[in-house]
Amino acid sequence: MSLPYDKTVRATVINGGLIPCRMCALPQFVVDIMASCVGCRRCEKVCPSHQHGGCSPWLSMIAKDPNTVSCIGCGKCSEVCRHTNPKRAMMYLKAEKLGLQVPDVFTRHGFVLPPASDEWREGLLEMKRGDDVYLIPGCIVNGKLPYLKYAAHRAFEVLGVGMSELPGNTCCMYPLPLRSMGECERDSYKYRMRANAKGRDMVTLCSGCTIELGLSAVHAPNICTYLSKYLDRIRALPGVDLRVAIEPGCASERYMSDFEAIVRATGATPIGNKYGCCGKAIEGINSKLMAERQAECQGADAIILGCPNCQVFYDNVPDGIPVLNLAELIALAAGDRETQRFHRLKLRE
DSSP, rough: OOOOSOOOOOEEEEEEEEEEETTTTHHHHHHHHHHHHOOOOHHHOOOHHHTTTTTOHHHHHHTTOTTTGGGOOOOOOHOOOSSOOHHHHEEEEEEEHHTTOOOHHHHHHHSSSOOOOOOGTTTOOOOOOOOOOOEEHHHHHHHTOHHHHHHHHHHHHHOOEEEEOTTTTTOOOSGGGGGSHHHHHHHHHHHHHHHHHOOOOEEEEEEEHHHHTTTTOOOOOOOOHHGGGGHHHHTTSOOOOOOEEEEEEEEEGGGGGHHHHHHHHHOOOOOOOOOOOOTTTTTTTTHHHHHHHHHHHHOSSSSSOOOOHHHHHHSSSSOOOOOEEEHHHHHHHHOOOOOGOSSSSOOOO
């Protein structure tokens, strides 16, 4: 499933110089992205990894950074770049440097993580199927946080919106190992999900999924933008009395106004914290960034998250602040706190 490029090292013109570039894994569009870098280094100033001794987006773009594998994938570099798309190039550079290939589990299940067993469903209310919208849960939810499927169904149900899981849903095709596939093949998985929806609305629990699908013109808004249409219904729920910090996650920051509007509609009071990247699993970077996040959230009863991947890390911070996914917050506002038993850090009763 690797791309059919010659397994040789060829010289590529980048910033006016000849830079060796291993073309066996880098599609031409990635080389073009790198060649478009003008060296302004705006990307370095906003890169959380670079600020803590990790990678340099600029050096990665000119093929001179040995720390490209420390890229978090937050996309801050591309948000400020006026000329090209550093994040997209770095995803391929990182995958190449790590020698990643399509995992067997993807071939078997369509996800880069093994699916969770169905034991988590025991003791929960039945998830009623609805016809209004399809859910695309994503790899992290499907494999590590399946209880968020329940939370999403309950959140939509209490607002009078029927939900079902999208038949035949797969990975959104963002994860690094899938960069070894051709672009047309990656697109085919996205188009198949759109076809399976048969014109019905689709929503995601992960903004990264929304963005990746959108790159192939597959419209699947994130839960926060979709539910922002139902603020009056959310306000009509019994509500919660919580002081909360908001950490939307890197990909969800662009939806912050919708995110905060939903949080306030539940009755929760945001403390007005700064927010940023969790650091994911990048060794040497994650602990520093998570320490920053925990410090800026002090005084909150809970941290409201918009990213399932963030939830994995936040919920495992020793003596950390309890967390709630946005869908869990809405379910809680309706009186359903069942998913708390799946958390390591639990809300106080």
